[in-house]
Amino acid sequence: MGEFQQQLFTLMGGLIFLFTLVKCVRFLKYLFPQAWNALPPTFFRSMGEWAVITGAGDGIGKAYSFELAKRGLNIVMISRTLEKLQKVATEIEQATGRNVKIIQADFTKDYIYENIKKSLQDLEIGILVNNVGMLHNPLPCRFLNAAETDENLINCNIISITKMTQIILKQMKTRQKGLILNISSGFGAFPYPLYTMYSASKAFVNTFSKALQAEYKAKGIIIQVVAPYAVSTPMTMYQNPSLLVKTAEEVVTASLNYATVGGQTSGCLAHEIMGYILELIPLWVFHSDRLQEVILTTFSSSLKRNWKSC
Template identity: 70%
Template structure:
């Protein structure tokens, strides 16, 4: 009996060591992305001539617009505030030399989708970045002390916008058998997060939706990935001071785009993957 227990524990220890080794090896792809799975310089352009970025007036949306333009794509920037959007678009166009198209859209209105679809007609769209979102209570608070439900349901409205934008653009990606959809979520959506209940729940929806959609369309050559960062210094986070964990938007986006072939969910940068 004693010998059997010894053999069983030895086997169990070996399996744990093997599992840990596999996890460590898989983690190395985040440490050395350019070695593990180097994307060719033409990767993004090979998907299509245009990228569509929502919430593009500032923060992560603006950073994604810049970075995708630097990687050879023309960019359609969509946001609510026209003046901010035009200013950001001008910066992208002048800095990168790529074509930039702007679409003003109030995400709270159901009437916007016909106009968006009309403005996107004829464009060879290879990348969609669903970035629109809002954090109603930047400071943690209990559910009953948070915003009114009418204000809090904005998170649900933003999720509907993600669904609509995905449906508009996924149709042409399916017909061409290629494309990349990045849905911005949050690490707070990867586990139940008390004191950020509404925000956490809405981001969990984005994560589940993205993973299920990838299972449906992976065989058609379309990459659908949820990006779930921890801290990024943006207007939504009141420009938290960048550091080891809190990343600048530009740094985060540049790194996250190197991870687009690393599975259906990533945290977007090495520091956040380690958490």
């Protein structure tokens, strides 16, 4: 019995060491992306002529539109507010010289996809950024205290990614190449109380993307989850940028350097480190009543002050 226990502990120790080693190697890919997966300057343009970005009027979607245009692609921007789209499209065209096509669509509705499909016909789409999303409630709150927007959130955060992927993945499969970036959130990594609906919807994005990559990686298509933590955008009430709170431009520029490092990235090095640290914290800590009360009182007050100052 003593010999069996010794062998068992040796095996467990070996597995833990191997798991830690794999995590360290994976982390080095994010620490030195140019050394591990140096992308040629023409990589993104080689995927195809056009990039399609949903939720492109501001925040992360706007940043992806600018950055991919700088990297040589023509841009299709899809969002709800026409005025924002027109303004950003003009800025991109003037700054980069690329062509920009806009499609007005409200992703909380389910009748928009036939028009989007027709508008994208005959375009060689190399990159799709499924970015559009919404919060169940802008401030942390318990499920029953939030506004009743469940259907809107499901349409925007879940249906949109499946429908847009269905539309564009078909031609990528035919051409045997393409890049799909599905924008998730660190909140999708575990059940996050006080953002229950949002956390659950982003968990769907994670699972959907990884399963889809397994199905289509042999077809030359890259499907990656980008799951940052705190980003200063209208959705987060323009939190002040800091060491951990990144601007949309910072996350987007860094995340594109990680496009081939694996099925999921946090988007930038700071958030990758944050993710490793959070993995070490037991789930019961995040689910404790005490922590929830601290978040409700402290974090909500801070966000309200930030929102009023915008």
